Amino acid sequence: MADALKIGIAGLGTVGASLVRIIQERAENLTVTCGRPIVITAVTARDRTRDRGIDLSAIKWFNSAEELAAKADIDVFVELMGGANGPADASVRAALKRGLHVVTANKALLASHGVELAALAEEKGALLNFEAAVAGGIPVIKALRESLTGNTVSRVYGIMNGTCNYILTKMEKEGLSFDACLKEAQRLGYAEADPAFDIEGNDTAHKLAILTTLAFGNRISADDIYLEGITNISIEDIRAAADLGYRIKLLGVAQRTETGIEQRVHPTMVPVESVIAQVDGVTNAVAIESDILGELLMVGPGAGGNATASAVLGDIADIAKSRPGAQRVPSLGRPAIKLEPYKRAQMRKHEGGYFIRMTVEDRAGVFAHIAGHMAENNISLESIVQRSATHLDTTEPKTIILVTHATMEASIRKAVEAIKGEGYLLGEPQVIRIERPRP
Template sequence: MADALKIGIAGLGTVGASLARILQTRANALAIACGRPLTITAVSARSKGKDRGFDLDGIAWFDDPMDMAEKADIDVFVELIGGAEGAADQSVRAALSRGLHVVTANKALLAKHGVALARMAEEKGLLLNYEAAVAGGIPVIKTLRESLTGNHFSRLYGIMNGTCNYILTRMEKEGLSFADCLKEAQRLGYAEADPTFDIEGNDTAHKLAILTTLAFGSQIAADEIYLEGISNISIDDIQAAHDLGYRIKLLGVALKTATGIEQRVHPTMVPLDSVIAQVDGVTNAVALESDILGELLMVGPGAGGNATASAVLGDITDIAKSRPGAQQVPILGRPAHLLEPYAKAEMTRHEGGYFIRLSVVDRAGVFASIATRMAENNISLESIVQHAKSAASGDDTKNIILVTHATMEHAVRQAVAAIKGEGYLLGEPQVIRIERTKAA
């Protein structure tokens, strides 16, 4: 049997502790599968005295992950600290500079510095693996980097944030408000004390940017993503969507167009009979559309200690099985220096159409005015109906629900702006894109 692969783990939170326990309790099985032992020789965390459920005997402790990256007797540096800057970025760069393979679950780090880190690793013939950075335990990175080589991708989309999916699921199934569902998600540990990063779509955007690069061969462009969160989704929207045959999900969507790449994260209405509409709770799902395979939908646990640790462990075992000097799989799907400059395509014609909810003063002529504003912007309506008022609405108000056929983004925005100027609108209009999915 070959020499042991010596592993250093930086960050012993839920994922890091789970990974360490798995490496210790399944050491024999892993050694047989990999052809060599996988041994933890160093760890780094803030508090040494905390009981994390694994044996620290014989493992070197480092208070500073930089010290571990620079000095520890390790072959693989596992970064589970988090964050795009500071200790995570510095220690990963130090590990690569020293000639260590790196495994990370840090989507924020990759979204900001992924291309530069890939260049560093490839120049030294090192592996930089990051399966756990996107969709937890779903092997979407390996699928894009290796299994679907040769496919040309046209679109990818998915549910990539368990917090948002949990909130939207509870709102629909139990009729709870967004605020109540968020509080419950925080109590259960699904949402952070400050949930902004999740509920406003930033977490999904980081993951989408990484998948976009793998699918389309462009440089990572997390700052070029159209972004809407779910904080303004109401029970009215949830109920109206269901009555129309849809369910609301926060999706990340990327597609290749004639003018470039379109990336967007926003609440989306998907058909009730589609597979992705059935993905509830903290579960994630990613769909890939390609010319050879068609559509592939992968569903699984998107977060949590064991799910994420499983993905990290898979990356470590890939390193353990790799042959020194062998040609490595490009870290971002193609060599970093061959990634194309990112060309942003503006959001134009949306094939699925739009759902528009307007809360208006109940008076004569409102229906006609709304229809006129839509026609002036060449928007064809599939339906326009008065919907049940919410409990908080007064008798002199009503909700008007519009569903459009495929139309242009700017046309919808212009029509809504014109309606806002008419004087009968109460509050902000709600505009949600309808996504046509193939998996049903």
């Protein structure tokens, strides 16, 4: 039997502690399935005294991640600290420069420095694995990097943030406000004390940028993503969507077009009968559309200690099964030097159309004015509905809901700005893209 694969882990939070426990509890089975023992020999964390419910007595402690990466007697460096820069970046680079294999769950690090790190890994003949960085326990990285070889991918999209999906699900099912659902998510540990990174869409954007590179062979470009979070979604939007036969989800979408690659993250209305509309709570879902396979949809836990640790362990097992001198699968699907510059697609019609909700004063001619501004911007309306809170007071503000056919977002924004200038609009209008199933 081959020598043991020696692991060093930087970061012993929820994921790190789960990883240690699983490896220790399943050591015998891992040895059989991987053909060699997997042994944790070195760790580092901010607090040595914390009780994590795992036995670390036989494992060597290091004072820092950088020290562990540079000096520990290990074969694989596992980075579970997080952060795009600082100790995470420095320690991963130090490990790769030694020729150590690296496993990370750090999407922020990859979104910022993934191409450089992949190039360094290739130069040193090391593996850089990161299945846990996107969609938790769903094996979407392996699918894009290995399983779909030979397919031409046209679109990748999905629900990639469990916090946002939990909030939107709870708003719909319990009729609660965004703020109330966010507080509940924080109480349950689904959202951080400062949830901005999740609810404003940044977490999804980092994951989408990585998937875009694997799908289309371009350099990672997280800064070229149209980004909109869920903080402006109201219970009124949730109810209106339901009345129209839709659910609201925060989607990340990347697709190849004739003029380049389009990347966007934003709240989206999806048909209630679609599979992705049924993905509730903290669950994630990623769909891949390709010419040979068609559409592949993968659904599973997107976060949590066990789910993420499972993905990390899968990457470690792949390394344990590999043999020196064997052909390495490039970290980003193709050699880093072969990645093409990112070319942002030109603006084009959004085929699904748009949902627009606005509250207006009850004046004569408002309907006609709104319809006129839409027509002036070549926007075709599928439906227009007026609502009021009660049927008793005919002078109270009205809610007007528009659903458009395919049109340009610039046209929508121009029409809305013109309507705002009329003086009868109360508050900010809500504009949400609609995604309909492709024929």
